[in-house]
Amino acid sequence: MFVTYGMEAVLTRKEQIEKTATALFKSKGYAATSMRDLANALGIEAASIYSHIRSKEEILQRVCFKMADEFFDALDAAESMESTATVRLQRAIAAHVQVLTQNTEASAVFLHEWRHLSEPLHSNFLALRDKYEARFREIIHEGIQRGEFTVPDEKFAVLTILSALNWIHTWYKPEGKMTPTEIAENLSEMLLNGLRS
Amino acid sequence: MFVTYGMEAVLTRKEQIEKTATALFKSKGYAATSMRDLANALGIEAASIYSHIRSKEEILQRVCFKMADEFFDALDAAESMESTATVRLQRAIAAHVQVLTQNTEASAVFLHEWRHLSEPLHSNFLALRDKYEARFREIIHEGIQRGEFTVPDEKFAVLTILSALNWIHTWYKPEGKMTPTEIAENLSEMLLNGLRS
DNA sequence: TAAATTTGCTAACGAACGTTAGGTTGTGTA
DNA sequence: TACACAACCTAACGTTCGTTAGCAAATTTA
Numbered sequence A, B: 001m002f003v004t005y006g007m008e009a010v011l012t013r014k015e016q017i018e019k020t021a022t023a024l025f026k027s028k029g030y031a032a033t034s035m036r037d038l039a040n041a042l043g044i045e046a047a048s049i050y051s052h053i054r055s056k057e058e059i060l061q062r063v064c065f066k067m068a069d070e071f072f073d074a075l076d077a078a079e080s081m082e083s084t085a086t087v088r089l090q091r092a093i094a095a096h097v098q099v100l101t102q103n104t105e106a107s108a109v110f111l112h113e114w115r116h117l118s119e120p121l122h123s124n125f126l127a128l129r130d131k132y133e134a135r136f137r138e139i140i141h142e143g144i145q146r147g148e149f150t151v152p153d154e155k156f157a158v159l160t161i162l163s164a165l166n167w168i169h170t171w172y173k174p175e176g177k178m179t180p181t182e183i184a185e186n187l188s189e190m191l192l193n194g195l196r197s
Numbered sequence C: 001t002a003a004a005t006t007t008g009c010t011a012a013c014g015a016a017c018g019t020t021a022g023g024t025t026g027t028g029t030a
Numbered sequence D: 001t002a003c004a005c006a007a008c009c010t011a012a013c014g015t016t017c018g019t020t021a022g023c024a025a026a027t028t029t030a
Helices: A013-028 A035-042 A046-051 A056-079 A085-102 A104-112 A121-145 A154-165 A180-193 B013-028 B035-042 B046-051 B056-079 B085-102 B104-112 B121-145 B154-165 B180-193
Strands: none
Touching: A013 A035, A013 A056, A013 A104, A035 A046, A056 A085, A056 A104, A056 A121, A085 A104, A085 A121, A085 A154, A085 A180, A121 A154, A154 A180, A154 B154, A154 B180, A180 B154, A180 B180, B013 B035, B013 B056, B013 B104, B035 B046, B056 B085, B056 B104, B056 B121, B085 B104, B085 B121, B085 B154, B085 B180, B121 B154, B154 B180
């Protein structure tokens, strides 16, 4: 089932379908992407896809929750070392940017297409997102208590930080002039110290 | 056709349709909102809508370009007075936030649903967006030259600022504890001076 | 070599889609 | 009073949608 040619991992057919679907979901949106569009991109008939997946929504579900896992894993790693709130926030930002830039297409789906999930997946997803935001809120909270940050509202600050980060997937390209690490550094700099000289 | 009861302006049927459609487009997305959904929300039959509009896309087009006008008008007013780059940026941010908060539903459509426009509307819209971003870029550029700002990349800074602003529509509610003016002030503070104490 | 699995096909289903045609009703205007 | 028009209706169109049934070929596993 799994074969490896040299360094290149070969995807299962199901993974190929998910990858192709993810690209379409990013560029056209989930609702505007038909199973026939997906089949066409894969070079097969729409009905053939159902040899590998149960439904269209299963693809969306897998992409959304797989990315949620990735974001949590990255944040776990970033928070594994004790440090000041400033450094922890910098690490959390860097981790978030890494996940975003390493898979811009799945990130776009994760950020925008989750609302097409039906219940109870929809609620489960939102609960995960809340938990993720709460982790950032905790860092900000600690930073305020330690006197590192001055912020009018914790929740407001977190939403502003995350929304500044979550635009990256629309313009980031691996061949661009900024590396993911540089993007993270610049964002940390802007968010922590502002534009002012 | 137009009647006014006291202080309350009565909308034409076409405006009612657009308003209802905008709300649905925000909550479900353009592609996932059917004409029958819209008709149902209006309490009429789907076919009846075509007495007032030419097509589903006409609604999207009108909302997108009307909001583009609003953003440009607000920015024009914000930039009408000469001042330092810092003050001009603060005013531009405040103007943008005002438009966003005064019509969160149309803003959401403007920000997310434009990609369902067909050509040549799609290209026209993107050209307008570029022009809008360029206005912000010019402020940042001037701020750097005057020594007011220190920024690694102008375009990067503008995208980060706008993406931080453009999340507001997802959580802003008129009855919330922050007024649009306070939101704008807090955002200016965060973006210009950062989180750091 | 036989069996099981993977991968794909054609044909078709019922439902939902945007939209059109043609008609009815009520309301304000000439 | 006659007329225009706005607002909405029913019925239906052609198309596209996600999905299922049933089958065939190729490939992998036992």
